[in-house]
Amino acid sequence: MDLARSLAEDEFKPSLTHLATASTGLLPLSAARAVHEAVDAAAAGTPPDIFGARDAARASFARLVGVPATRVATGSSVATFTGLVAAALPDGAEVLTADGDFSSLVNPFHVRPGLTVRTVPLERIAEHVTEATALVAVSAVQSADGRRADLAAVREAARAHGARTLVDASQAAGWDTFEAGAYDYTVAVGFKWLLAPKGTAFLTVPEEPGALSPLLAGWVAGDSPFDSCYGPVTDLAPDARRYDESPAPLVWTGAQHALALLERIGTEAVGAHDVALAERFRERLTRAGHAPVPAPGSAIVSVPGLGERAAALAEQGITVSDRAGMLRAAFHLYNTESDVDRLVAALGG
Structure with missing residues (x-):
């Protein structure tokens, strides 16, 4: 058993084979x-502190993505x-996006x-970045098929042409080594790989937004x-807190404990575990004659033409996703090699 799995073993007791973290992660038992x-x-009339758990989760997220907490809004x-x-963009500004990227990232610009x-x-x-480009907005890892963006190339091209960058790390933060400080803005939801309840999200901004x-x-x-x-409000917070939404203490209580678990294990160990399973x-898919979308180094595997199998797999206690006609499997801390083998067997491999 690898380090990440051994550290997480007591935190997850799933009643089924959950391979759909790219849709929603499982809440650790300590968080629950x-x-x-x-x-x-x-x-009983003594609700939790409205800010305590939220601020603890903010600090954990900041450490996970390598920026000061003062640059993180919740x-x-x-x-x-x-x-x-x-x-914030001026009229006439050009935004460059990727084909088929997640709607929550691209639709606000449309x-x-x-x-x-x-x-x-x-x-x-x-x-495709040019002098006319004001902003490049792209997901670090594509939701539909797990492909990873060449973020280093995006960053360098944007700098060369005076454009800003916005990276959606929703499918990366928690398992992939991601340095938010390398980009102008980053966004991420908490309820996938960060294992927090739905209703949590993060924004990172520059020191000078x-x-x-x-x-x-x-x-x-x-x-x-x-x-x-x-x-x-006459005195706004001098840092990223000025972009905060009013927190829901119950969901942030869960987030505080979920992110603390990820910090204890470490992103590098989590990523090694997740990618090894993917x-x-x-490898098993290829041996069985299937052709997954090429996405080396990703914890998400998508197989064209098999999306319709998701419902039948659910009846067998295997949770995957049907995305764009593809079967999407996403591997995280609560998954094991036996989960991989069970899915392959169920697919006829």
């Missing part, structure tokens, strides 16, 4: 217990944060009037929130 305790406390969805970035959105193949996105305006600023965006409850699945 903490949420139950918080619910009981709320029912909220509930990627689309909300992407919308802030879209709103619905924002006055922008030009140009879409190109993922593998060629860096070479430039034109990014805190359009959603409520009282929690104040430098001293409890002194900012009435009337205009490579085992790719």
Whole structure:
């Protein structure tokens, strides 16, 4: 048993073979217990501190992606944060995106009037950056098929042409080594590889966010929130907290404990475990005559033409996803080699 799996063994007791982390991760038992305790406390009239768990989760996420906590804002969805970035762009700005990227990343730019959105193949996105490009927005790992963007090439091309970068790390943060500080903005949901409850998301911003305006600023965006409850907020937080949404303490309680577990294990160990299982699945698929989408080094494996098998597999206690007609399997801490072998056998391999 590898290090990551041994450290996580007592945290997960799934009742089925869950291979759909790219859709939603499993909540660690320590996080589930903490949420139950918080619910009981709320029912008894002593709800958890509104900011404590959220700020602990913010700090954990910051350490996982290698930036100071002062550069991390917390909220509930990627689309909300992407919308802030879209709103900050000037009229006539060009946004460069990848074909078929996740809607929560790209759609806010399409619905924002006055922008030009140009879409190109993922593998060629860096070479399509021009002097006209104001922002490159791309997922680190593609949701549909697990392909990894060449982020180093994107970053260098953007710098060479004076463009900013927005990277969606929703399918990367938690297993892939991801340095958020290398990009202008990053976004990520918490309920997939970060193992947090749904309703948690993160935005990272530069030390000097430039034109990014805190359009959603409520009282929690104040430098001293409890002194900012009435009337205009005169003193916004001097850091990324000015972009915070009002936290839901119960979901952030779960996030605090989930991210703490990932910190204890370490992204490198998690990634080694996840990718090893994905490579085992790719090898078994190829041997059985199937052709997965090429995505070396990814924890996500997608197989064209097999998406319709997802429902039947669910009846056998194997949870995978049907995405764009493909069967998508995603491997994480609670998965083992026997899970891979069970899926291959169920597919007739």
